[in-house]
Amino acid sequence: xxxxxxxxxxxxxxxxxxxxxxxxxxxxxxxxxxxxxxxxxxxxxxxxxxxxxxxxxxxxxxxxxxxxxxxxxxxxxxxxxxxxxxxxxxxxxxxxxxxxxxxxxxxxxxxxxxxxxxxxxxxxxxxxxxxxxxxxxxxxxxxxxxxxxxxxxxxxxxxxxxxxxxxxxxxxxxxxxxxxxxxxxxxxxxxxxxxxxxxxxxxxxxxxxxxxxxxxxxxxxxxxxxxxxxxxxxxxxxxxxxxxxxxxxxxxxxxxxxxxxxxxxxxxxxxxxxxxxxxxxxxxxxxxxxxxxxxxxxxxxxxxxxxxxxxxxxxxxxxxxxxxxxxxxxxxxxxxxxxxxxxxxxxxxxxxxxxxxxxxxxxxxxxxxxxxxxxxxxxxxxxxxxxxxxxxxxxxxxxxxxxxx
Numbered sequence: 001x002x003x004x005x006x007x008x009x010x011x012x013x014x015x016x017x018x019x020x021x022x023x024x025x026x027x028x029x030x031x032x033x034x035x036x037x038x039x040x041x042x043x044x045x046x047x048x049x050x051x052x053x054x055x056x057x058x059x060x061x062x063x064x065x066x067x068x069x070x071x072x073x074x075x076x077x078x079x080x081x082x083x084x085x086x087x088x089x090x091x092x093x094x095x096x097x098x099x100x101x102x103x104x105x106x107x108x109x110x111x112x113x114x115x116x117x118x119x120x121x122x123x124x125x126x127x128x129x130x131x132x133x134x135x136x137x138x139x140x141x142x143x144x145x146x147x148x149x150x151x152x153x154x155x156x157x158x159x160x161x162x163x164x165x166x167x168x169x170x171x172x173x174x175x176x177x178x179x180x181x182x183x184x185x186x187x188x189x190x191x192x193x194x195x196x197x198x199x200x201x202x203x204x205x206x207x208x209x210x211x212x213x214x215x216x217x218x219x220x221x222x223x224x225x226x227x228x229x230x231x232x233x234x235x236x237x238x239x240x241x242x243x244x245x246x247x248x249x250x251x252x253x254x255x256x257x258x259x260x261x262x263x264x265x266x267x268x269x270x271x272x273x274x275x276x277x278x279x280x281x282x283x284x285x286x287x288x289x290x291x292x293x294x295x296x297x298x299x300x301x302x303x304x305x306x307x308x309x310x311x312x313x314x315x316x317x318x319x320x321x322x323x324x325x326x327x328x329x330x331x332x333x334x335x336x337x338x339x340x341x342x343x344x345x346x347x348x349x350x351x352x353x354x355x356x357x358x359x360x361x362x363x364x365x366x367x368x369x370x371x372x373x374x375x376x377x378x379x380x381x382x383x384x385x386x387x388x389x390x391x392x393x394x395x396x397x398x399x400x401x402x403x404x405x
Contacts, residue, residue: 005177007128009170010114011135013076016167017110018139019146020080021053023159024087024100026147030156037093045093048101054339056105061112061332065325070180072113077171079106081164088160112332117181119319119327129312129319130262137255137308199381200321204330207317208337209376210274213369214310215338217281219345220366221307225250225300228359232296246297254304261309265316269383274313278374280306285367289360310373 024031024046032042064072083103090096118132119125150159225247233246264273284303291299314334322330352361 003179003181006179006181007118007132009174009178010073010118011132012170013073013110013114013174014132014136015139015142016077016080016163016170017107017114018136019143019163020084020103020107020167021049022140022143023084023147023163024049024096026143027151027156027159030151030159031096034156035093042093042096045097046100048097049104049107050339052101052104053108054336056108057112057335057339058329058332060109061116061328061330064109064113064116064328068180069113069117069328070178072109073117074171074175076106076109076113077167077174079103079109081167081169081171084160084164084167088157088164111335112328115315115318115331116324116328119315120181120324125319126262126265126267126312126316127259128262129265129315130259133258133262133308133311134255137251137258140251199386202379202381203317203321206274206376206380207314207334210278210310210373211314211334211337212341213373213376214307214314215341216344216348217366217369217373218307218311219341220349220362221304222251224349224359224362225304227353228296228300231359232292250297250301250304253301254308257305257309258312261312265312270313270316270320271377271380271382274377274380275374277306277310277313278370278377281310281370282367282374285363285370289357289363289367 025043028042028046032038035042060072080103083099083106087096087099087103090099115129115132118128146163147159150162229246261273261277281303284299284306288296288299288303315331318327318330318334348365349362352365353359355361357364
């Protein structure tokens with residue numbers, strides 16, 4: 001009997017994961033008014049949560065592979081929920097910092113463990129990854145809307161209590177409706193692809209380069225876009241609300257690129273998709289360097305479609321080629337790299353924006369990173385090369401059996 005509730009709950013968990021991480025940064029202004037503290041004093045309280053979000057990804061993956069992915073996901077739901085509820089009860093800065101850090105540690109579980117569970121079962125892995133990515137982006141979009149609405153309607157504590165309660169309720173539903181898939185499968189990737197050690201090292205090297213370059217590109221574009229629109233689209237929107245609405249429009253439309261890419265992953269070989277997405281980003285970044293007005297809006301939309309479309313590809317590599325028994329750990333390493341390089345984005349943007357070129361220089365650097373991702377993608381083994389390798393391995397195995405007889 002298919003485990004039909006597994007994917008819906010993993011998608012919901014992805015939404016809740018990104019929503020939970022952004023509650024405090026959105027509610028911090030209201031907390032400052034209540035506690036009589038400044039924004040600059042309180043915002044650093046979230047530092048521990050973001051550090052833990054990256055640092056605990058590998059331990060979470062290791063625990064899931066060695067113990068139980070299902071049980072670790074149960075810990076995720078109840079751990080994040082309880083941490084948010086306790087953060088909402090905080091009466092001092094140190095309490096808030098403590099519970100935010102604990103929440104970040106539990107939130108770190110999702111990407112290595114939830115994605116590993118998602119790619120272990122479905123026949124159409126790409127489609128599953130595409131929709132899962134969309135739900136994660138909706139979590140980013142809903143965080144500001146939900147938190148702002150709750151702060152205005154019931155105070156900042158409600159902004160923690162409601163998503164905390166939602167996480168706990170989701171955990172109860174997960175236990176009631178989702179069957180434990182059991183222990184991880186030993187041996188092949190989700191599609192049964194067998195590769196030798198040298199080819200696997202090559203695949204993982206390309207993955208790490210794509211993760212590093214793609215991580216900087218993703219974080220730089222999402223961080224810079226509101227200010228880029230503020231400078232370049234004033235003719236279209238002359239208020240902060242108008243600029244924010246344009247950014248939200250671009251992100252929402254671009255999020256569906258992950259669904260489209262998911263469908264392509266099931267039909268087209270990964271090497272071609274990786275080369276195509278990286279090649280598309282280079283001219284778009286160059287074009288965005290000096291455009292304004294409607295042209296900039298069109299370029300930004302096309303650019304973010306390419307940036308968001310890259311995300312499912314990296315997870316598909318792990319799902320297709322990494323043995324199930326190691327998958328959560330490899331995903332943990334991937335997300336540590338991705339989140340680690342994210343820290344480069346803020347100082348890089350600040351430094352380049354102060355130069356004569358401003359955001360033009362930022363986009364030129366991103367085009368260079370996309371070129372690096374393209375160069376790495378060229379070295380990803382093709383489907384034909386992998387098929388030939390499997391045929392040779394099968395022939396050697398048949399020869400050894402014949403000699404043994």
